Each structure stands twice: as C-alpha cells, then as structure tokens.
Amino acid sequence: MVRILDTTLREGEQAPGVFFPLHAKEMAATALDALGVDFIEAGHPVAGREIAEAVKRLAGMDLRAKIVAHSRCSLSDVSAAAASGAGCVGIFLCVSDSRLDKVFRMSLPQALEAIEESVSRARELLPDALIRFTPEDTVRSEWDNVLEACRTAVLAGADVISVADTTGYMIPGVRSMGRYVNDLRDALERRGLAPMLAAHCHNDRGLALANALDAYQAGVDILDASILGLGERAGIVDLATLMTVLAADFGEGEHWDLDRLPDLYALVERHAGVSVPSFFPVIGKDVFRHSAGVHANAVIQNPEHYQSLDPGLVGREMEIALGGMSGASSVRWALSRMGIDSPDDELVSEVVRFVKIFGRKGRDVTSEDLLRVVQWCEGRPSKS
Ligand code: HCA
Ligand code: CU
Numbered sequence: 555m556v557r558i559l560d561t562t563l564r565e566g567e568q569a570p571g572v573f574f575p576l577h578a579k580e581m582a583a584t585a586l587d588a589l590g591v592d593f594i595e596a597g598h599p600v601a602g603r604e605i606a607e608a609v610k611r612l613a614g615m616d617l618r619a620k621i622v623a624h625s626r627c628s629l630s631d632v633s634a635a636a637a638s639g640a641g642c643v644g645i646f647l648c649v650s651d652s653r654l655d656k657v658f659r660m661s662l663p664q665a666l667e668a669i670e671e672s673v674s675r676a677r678e679l680l681p682d683a684l685i686r687f688t689p690e691d692t693v694r695s696e697w698d699n700v701l702e703a704c705r706t707a708v709l710a711g712a713d714v715i716s717v718a719d720t721t722g723y724m725i726p727g728v729r730s731m732g733r734y735v736n737d738l739r740d741a742l743e744r745r746g747l748a749p750m751l752a753a754h755c756h757n758d759r760g761l762a763l764a765n766a767l768d769a770y771q772a773g774v775d776i777l778d779a780s781i782l783g784l785g786e787r788a789g790i791v792d793l794a795t796l797m798t799v800l801a802a803d804f805g806e807g808e809h810w811d812l813d814r815l816p817d818l819y820a821l822v823e824r825h826a827g828v829s830v831p832s833f834f835p836v837i838g839k840d841v842f843r844h845s846a847g848v849h850a851n852a853v854i855q856n857p858e859h860y861q862s863l864d865p866g867l868v869g870r871e872m873e874i875a876l877g878g879m880s881g882a883s884s885v886r887w888a889l890s891r892m893g894i895d896s897p898d899d900e901l902v903s904e905v906v907r908f909v910k911i912f913g914r915k916g917r918d919v920t921s922e923d924l925l926r927v928v929q930w931c932e933g934r935p936s937k938s
Contacts, residue, residue, distance in 0.1 A: 556806055557776045559593035559752065560586050560793055562822060563608070564624050566784030567597065571827060578825040579608045580615070582781075585818040587617040590810035591793075593642060593776070598624040599634040606634060613639040620684060627665075627672045636679035643676045644716070645669075646688040649703045650695035662699055666706045677711030686714035686752065693719050693734055701741055704749070708742070714750045714776065715742075717769065722758025722788060724765045731755065731765040732772035739773075752776035757788040766791045767799070781822045782830065794819065794836040794868070802863055813869030836868055843873040847881030850874045854887055876924065878913025882906055888924055904931045 563579050566572060574582065579596070586594050594617070599606040613621040620642045623635035627647035635643045647658075647669060654660050660668070669687065676685050687707035689700045704715045717735055724731045735751055742749065753769035755762040755778070766777050779796045783789035794815045800806035819837045823830050832840040842865040844850050852859035857872045865872055874884045885905045889897050897905075908927045912919045 555808075556770055556774065556800065557592035558590075558793070558797065559595060559622065559776050559778045560591045560780060561595035561622075561754075561778050561790070562586075562780040562782075562784055562793070563612075564595040564597050564622070565778075565786065565790055566780040566782075566822075566826070567605075568786045569784045569789065569826070569828075572784060574608075574825050576604065576608050576611060578821070579612060581821055582818070582825075583612045583615060583617060583619075583621075585814060585821060587619045588811060589797075589814045589818060590807065591619055593622050594619045595622040595624060595644065595778075596638075596640065598631075599638050600626075600631050606638065609635075609638040609640060613641065622686070625672070625676070627668045629672060629675055632672050632676045633679070636676060636683075640683065642684040642686065643680065644686040644688060645672050645676060645707075645712075646690045646716075646718075647703070648690040648695065648720075649699040650691060651699065653691070653695075654699075662702065665699075666702060669703055669706045670710045673707050673710035673712050684714060685712045686716055687712040688716040688718050688752075688754065690718055691720040692717045693729070693731070694721065694723055700738070704738065704742060705745055705747060708747045708749045712749060714752050716752035716754050716776070716778070717774075718754040719756055719762075719765060720754075722756035722762060724755070724768075725759065725761060726764050726768045730768055732768035735769050735772040735774055750775040752778065754778040755791050756785065757783055757790055760788070762789075762791040763795055763799070766796060770800070770804070781819060782826070782828060782834075784822075784826060784828070792835070798836045798863065798867060802867060812867055815868050816870065836863070840875070842870055843875045845875040845877060846879040847884060850880065850884040850887065854883055876909045876913070876919035877917070878910050880906065880909050880913065880919075885909060888921075889928070892921065892925065892928070894928065901928070901931055 596609040596612045597605040599609050609623050621640045622642040622644050623638045623640035625631040625635040625645045689703045751774045753774045755765040779791040779793040781793050783792035832838045844853050849860045874887050882902050
C-alpha cells in the first residue's frame with residue numbers, strides 16, 4: 555500500500571501568486587485528511603511568521619494524516635520545524651558538486667557533516683517523529699554524492715529518503731525514475747540500510763505522473779503530489795489524477811474517499827486564484843461529458859464505449875454536452891433528464907436545430923437554455 559503525501563500547502567504555495575490564508579489551510583487540511591492522504595506537508599516554518607503559525611496550527615489539529623514541516627539542512631531550520639510540533643520533518647540539501655561549490659560554498663565532507671548534524675538534531679528533538687531527508691535534485695546529482703548523503707542521513711536517524719526529480723528531468727524508459735529508485739534501494743541495502751523511499755516528481759516535461767507511476771512500480775513507499783499539481787514552475791504530480799489512477803488501475807486506496815476530490819479542488823481553486831481547465835483530468839467540468847453525436851449515441855448504450863474511467867470513482871456522473879455537434883440521441887438523453895421521457899420526433903428535431911444554433915455561436919447549452927427552448931417549442935402553435 556503506497557502512502558500519499560500532499561504538498562499543496564508547501565510546494566503549491568511556491569507557485570507564483572499562490573498564498574493560502576490560515577483558514578484556507580485549515581479547511582484544506584481537514585479535507586485532505588478526510589480524503590485519506592497520509593501526510594500533509596504544511597510549510598516551511600522559517601519562510602515566514604504566518605507559515606510557522608500555520609504549520610503549528612495544523613500540527614495541533616489532531617488529524618489522522620501526519621503534518622510535515624519542511625526544513626533546510628541547518629540547525630535553526632530544524633529547531634523551527636521541531637517547535638511546530640509536526641509529526642514529520644522533511645530536511646533537504648542539494649549535494650551536487652556544482653551546487654555545493656557555487657551556491658553553498660561547501661565541500662562534500664562539510665555537506666555530510668551538516669546532514670549528520672541536522673538529522674540527528676531532528677531525531678533528538680522529535681524522537682517519535684518521522685524524519686525525511688531529500689538530496690534535492692537527486693537524479694541530476696553525482697551518484698556517489700547522493701549515496702553518501704543518504705547513508706549519512708539514515709545513520710543519523712532518517713526514516714525516509716526522498717528521491718527528488720526537482721527539475722522534471724526524468725523520462726520513463728530513458729532516464730527512469732523506477733530504475734533510479736531500485737538502484738538506490740539496492741545500493742543502500744548493500745550498506746545494510748533500508749529506509750523508506752519516497753518520490754517527488756516535477757512536471758517540467760509533462761511527465762510527472764508517468765514518472766511517479768514508474769517510481770510506484772519500483773515499490774516506493776510514499777508518493778508526493780499536490781492539488782492541481784501546484785508548485786514551482788510547471789508544478790508536480792496532480793493529486794486527483796494520481797489517486798484516481800492508483801485506485802482504478804493498481805488496486806490502491808481502500809481507505810480513500812475520492813468523492814471528496816471535487817469539493818477539495820473547488821476550495822483550492824478559490825483560494826489559489828487558479829481556475830481548473832475544463833479538460834483537466836478527473837476534475838475538469840468536461841472530462842466526463844461527451845459531445846459529438848456519434849460519441850453520445852455510443853455512451854448512451856454503454857459509457858465504456860468512450861470512457862475508460864468510471865466517473866462514479868470520484869462521485870461524478872457521465873454527462874452529455876449539447877452544442878453544435880449534437881444529434882437526436884443527445885437531445886433525447888437531455889430531455890429525459892428533464893423528465894420528458896417520450897418526446898415526439900418533432901420536438902426532438904426542433905430542439906436539435908436550436909441546440910446547433912447555440913453551439914455554432916460557441917455556446918455551451920445549459921439545462922436552463924434547454925428548458926427555455928422546450929417551453930418555446932411547446933408553446934408554439936403546432937405545424938399540423
Ligand atoms: C524545494 C525543492 C523540493 C524539495 C523536495 C523535498 C524539490 O522547493 O525546496 O524537500 O523533498 O523539488 O526538490 O521541492
Ligand atoms: Cu519540489
């Protein structure tokens with residue numbers, strides 16, 4: 555059973571222009587907990603007073619999900635994370651030669667010392683918490699550096715090592731996240747170490763979900779995601795799509811309540827000031843709506859003709875859109891949903907004519923439009 559870490563409130567808040575006020579964080583955390591995620595990464599306490607306050611507040615909410623406080627590899631960050639009362643601390647440091655040299659001005663041994671010091675301090679301050687260490691930009695960093703960093707972190711008390719594809723660099727079958735995870739697990743095992751492994755996949759190449767599934771198949775214990783995939787640049791794996799695919803195709807999520815996803819997304823959409831595109835997988839308003847007459851005709855017989863995901867998985871229903879592409883079956887279907895079960899052919903063809911006119915003006919025909927059209931057709935003197 556894979557565990558899900560939602561990082562909307564940490565990584566997601568790093569998306570330009572996104573800021574969640576405290577009450578929105580509390581609502582999102584409650585909803586994420588009810589959805590069934592295992593970890594809620596709540597923020598980086600030293601990034602600001604409001605963030606520190608929010609992490610503390612969420613940690614005190616007595617949720618089933620563990621709250622994660624994010625921390626750089628420094629004693630002051632670790633102390634702030636520990637002071638928040640979070641049940642998990644995520645410590646990160648990039649150990650690539652170029653970053654150590656040009657950004658941190660540190661040698662590898664100095665970096666290893668910082669990792670040792672920070673992780674063991676976190677362990678000491680929070681004996682019962684889960685400690686995660688992430689060699690940031692894991693997959694583009696020198697392998698030996700990553701291995702040494704992970705070894706040092708685990709020996710200092712880290713329970714989880716997260717493999718971060720910080721720049722969305724990986725490609726299934728080419729630069730495989732799954733292969734990386736397996737190689738890292740094997741190399742650590744050869745050193746007598748068996749931490750839990752996590753994967754954090756960015757979406758720069760549009761491959762975050764594919765890479766996360768690759769890591770999943772390699773047996774990672776934890777997958778990171780965020781609502782709408784919000785995060786730095788192109789963001790990360792989208793939570794709803796990930797959970798839905800894992801439930802539909804991999805038998806995961808017995809305790810997940812995916813019906814809650816649409817409301818959770820609406821909440822975040824409101825507060826993040828980002829609107830969900832109508833074609834956004836699982837959540838978008840059109841993703842279970844069929845438009846062309848040929849499609850509508852087929853799905854009315856059996857939705858599976860044009861659906862490989864059951865909308866009921868996320869508490870939604872199949873719909874049929876009315877517009878320029880619609881034919882008689884779409885209109886009959888829409889009329890029956892209004893309680894008009896056996897419309898005569900004349901009414902159907904009149905409604906089709908109107909619906910096509912609306913559609914050609916680029917308008918989506920709503921149920922109110924349809925009602926008005928029906929009333930107009932029925933109120934007209936009959937042709938015969
Ligand atoms: C960041 C980078 C990070 C860290 C992930 C982690 C990444 O914004 O700090 O701490 O596990 O993508 O590497 O999100
Ligand atoms: Cu990230």
